[in-house]
Amino acid sequence: xxxxxxxxxxxxxxxxxxxxxxxxxxxxxxxxxxxxxxxxxxxxxxxxxxxxxxxxxxxxxxxxxxxxxxxxxxxxxxxxxxxxxxxxxxx
Numbered sequence: 001x002x003x004x005x006x007x008x009x010x011x012x013x014x015x016x017x018x019x020x021x022x023x024x025x026x027x028x029x030x031x032x033x034x035x036x037x038x039x040x041x042x043x044x045x046x047x048x049x050x051x052x053x054x055x056x057x058x059x060x061x062x063x064x065x066x067x068x069x070x071x072x073x074x075x076x077x078x079x080x081x082x083x084x085x086x087x088x089x090x091x
Contacts, residue, residue, distance in 0.1 A: 001032055006072040009065040019062035022052045050075060 001011060012020040012028050029049070036042060055063045055071040063071075 001028075001035055006076070007032065009068050012063070012068065019064060020055075020068065021062055022056075025052045025055070025063065 001007070007028065009020070012024055014024045014028065015021075033042075050071065052063070053059075055067050057067050057070070
């Protein structure tokens with residue numbers, strides 16, 4: 001399991017049915033958080049991490065690979081925008 005960066009769809013889709021269930025989503029996230037904590041790298045801002053519903057755009061109770069990729073890209077863009085905004089505030 002990667003320690004940094006977005007996780008692949010395959011990492012989340014534990015049962016390999018082509019979708020990520022809510023249980024898979026939270027189980028894998030908890031496992032990653034535990035792994036990072038054991039390495040002395042606790043996740044900062046874990047409380048701000050998007051929940052299952054933020055990725056399940058069509059609200060069908062599961063996340064497709066496309067939904068995951070779109071959600072991860074949105075999150076990365078938000079993070080970049082927020083970092084840029086903070087940087088401009090300090091000048």
